[in-house]
Amino acid sequence: MYQTEPPRPAKEILPTMYDLPSEDAGEPGLPDEFHDMQPQLLRETCVLPGYSPENIFVGADLNLYYDTRHPQWHKRPDWFLVLGIEAAQRQQDLRWSYVIWQEGAVPFLAVELLSPGTEAEDLGQTLRDVEQPPTKWQVYEQILRIPYYAVYDRYANQFRLFQLVGVRYQEMPLTEQRFWFEELGLGLGVWSGRYRMAEGKWLRWYDAEGQWLPTLAEQSEQERQQVEQERQRAEQERQRAEQAEGQLVQAARSLLAQGMTIDRVAQLLGLSAAQVESLATDGK
Incomplete structure (x- = not known):
């Protein structure tokens, strides 16, 4: 009779971020300069009055693993914010991916920058193939239940914000393309100006006085x-x-x-x- 070891806890069996791929060449949507610059602008201006920088995590174009039954399934938000979670203090601890079962916390906000190849899925307009992973909208709304989901179409200059109300996302009315997050003490809106030499309209954080929070370059100039x-x-x-x-x-x-x-x-x-x-x- 063969002797077997007792079953290990689920966390010991599930793969960690070191076991899971951090990039996927087949991911829809091609990287471009805007998808590099806009998340950086959001990161630079996201200064939360109620949180120290060590207690928030900002991810950009990072694999987000969400299903313990299908550990390889993931989405790749253009930008997302997690509250009350420790940021890496050492280079060797920087995250390769964001693994929900490792972190124990879902994002507070996910942001998608619309592009022709991903717009339909980003807006929940695609149907799930029964043999394929759920759509991005389904993951954010029904599986992770991310409280807020923002999409920005730079071609149409359209900013839309969805809040989880009950079990479904509900689009929230915006005033002058701005939305105030009471939980954060910050607002997110469309700013017209020059960022890293590029003139245009950008998503950017603002404070309680309605003032746009400064970028690193603006802080340096100040x-x-x-x-x-x-x-x-x-x-x-x-x-x-x-x-x-x-x-x-x-x-x-x-x-x-x-x-x-x-x-x-x-x-x-x-x-x-x-x-x-x-x-x-x-x-x-």
């Missing part, structure tokens, strides 16, 4: 301007001090020339006798 302002203030203070000292020298010399004693001049100018003597002889 810091440079602050340093320059401090330098200018210091220079102005130096010039004021020099001017005041010059006026004291002139006043001391004028009073001494009128025959006043050093002690009397010191009393009038609120200085010590030594200071008056120093001012009177300054420049000689």
